Amino acid sequence: MSASSARPSGANDTGLPLADDLMTGAEAIAKFMFGDATDTNKRRVYHAADKLGLPTFRIGATLCARRTTILTWIAKQEQQGSAA
Template identity: 45%
Template sequence: MTKHPGPVANLQQTASEVTLGDDLLRGADEIARFMFGDVKHRRKVYYLTGEAPRGMPHFKMGSVICARKSTLLNWIAQQERFTPGE
């Protein structure tokens, strides 16, 4: 089993170093580009924010799906540590 680095906490910056605008992803295209490297995976974003059993953390601004990069990185780190049956 590959050992991954610790939690994303060591990558986090202080609030004075990062603005919400730098951390905010607006829309399925931006989220897909951040998570999967390409906007063609936007349907995965809709699945993860709707039907997935362990859904992706997100919120809406009006009708636009939004997420914070820092929150997604922490969520991904939690998924890596998740053991089925917990």
């Protein structure tokens, strides 16, 4: 049995179900990253996605991201910051 077939249906590489990993909309991403979804925080998400390399994608017009991918990106930002 391959590793991919051992995962639950819809799970990502971490074994987390896609529905639990996927965030849809700047509001959901802002809540995850900043604790709330004020207009300022939603703008911060759009800015980070457009200018800072925040890993997002779109489903139609909706900005989406995976929690696990965002956490990995943040960890890389921390490493680069401490190396500077």
